[in-house]
Amino acid sequence: xxxxxxxxxxxxxxxxxxxxxxxxxxxxxxxxxxxxxxxxxxxxxxxxxxxxxxxxxxxxxxxxxxxxxxxxxxxxxxxxxxxxxxxxxxxxxxxxxxxxxxxxxxxxxxxxxxxxxxxxxxxxxxxxxxxxxxxxxxxxxxxxxxxxxxxxxxxxxxxxxxxxxxxxxxxxxxxxxxxxxxxxxxxxxxxxxxxxxx
Numbered sequence: 178x179x180x181x182x183x184x185x186x187x188x189x190x191x192x193x194x195x196x197x198x199x200x201x202x203x204x205x206x207x208x209x210x211x212x213x214x215x216x217x218x219x220x221x222x223x224x225x226x227x228x229x230x231x232x233x234x235x236x237x238x239x240x241x242x243x244x245x246x247x248x249x250x251x252x253x254x255x256x257x258x259x260x261x262x263x264x265x266x267x268x269x270x271x272x273x274x275x276x277x278x279x280x281x282x283x284x285x286x287x288x289x290x291x292x293x294x295x296x297x298x299x300x301x302x303x304x305x306x307x308x309x310x311x312x313x314x315x316x317x318x319x320x321x322x323x324x325x326x327x328x329x330x331x332x333x334x335x336x337x338x339x340x341x342x343x344x345x346x347x348x349x350x351x352x353x354x355x356x357x358x359x360x361x362x363x364x365x366x367x368x369x370x371x372x373x374x375x
Contacts, residue, residue: 188226191216192236199237200280204230204288228296231288235300238285241278242304245269259319260368264361266312267340271357283348312337329371339363 194216198207212233213220227233249265256262269275289297313333319325340360347356 184226188236189240191218191223191226192233193240195233196237196241196277196281199234199284200277204234204284231292231297234281234284234288235297238278238281241281245275245278253315259315259322259324260364260372262315262319263336263368264364266315267360267364268357270340270344270360279344282344286345286348309334309337323373325368325371326373332367332371336367 195212198211198215207230209223209230210220212230213223216223223233227236249269252265253262256265269278289301313330316325316329316333316336320327320329343356343360343363
């Protein structure tokens with residue numbers, strides 16, 4: 178009797194088995210043979226499930242972001258104010274619990290900037306659209322509750338990309354020491370402008 182393989186789960190299993198390899202060595206320093214060995218499968222099996230190394234990184238980040246989003250959404254829902262919710266939205270960039278995800282995110286950003294193609298652009302667009310919609314929902318909820326001024330929605334895109342900007346800037350300098358302080362200061366300053374005085 179033939180063994181039925183859950184291809185979706187197998188793809189996830191292979192990708193997650195390689196997570197630490199990507200974190201420790203980076204995508205440019207590893208080969209498909211190393212990936213196959215790490216995942217405990219043959220090299221041909223890798224190509225049965227993935228087009229290339231970049232495709233594996235996308236799968237890893239997709240899985241990890243889904244897990245991250247479950248926790249993030251719960252924390253945001255438990256937060257009392259819009260300001261707290263926005264700070265939680267951005268704590269990915271400095272939360273110690275998200276160090277592995279940030280390392281994979283660096284690989285993702287590197288691939289996106291150096292090897293753009295239709296698949297990467299589609300992935301980026303869908304990811305951006307999803308998170309930006311979520312971010313706008315948080316702001317709109319704050320506006321509807323009368324916590325922040327309606328003009329806050331006009332600042333949405335600038336605020337949204339701010340986190341990536343701080344992260345990329347700090348990564349280029351190879352230092353993420355003060356990123357939490359800088360993001361917090363920036364958000365506190367923005368909220369001085371957009372919060373409705375009670």
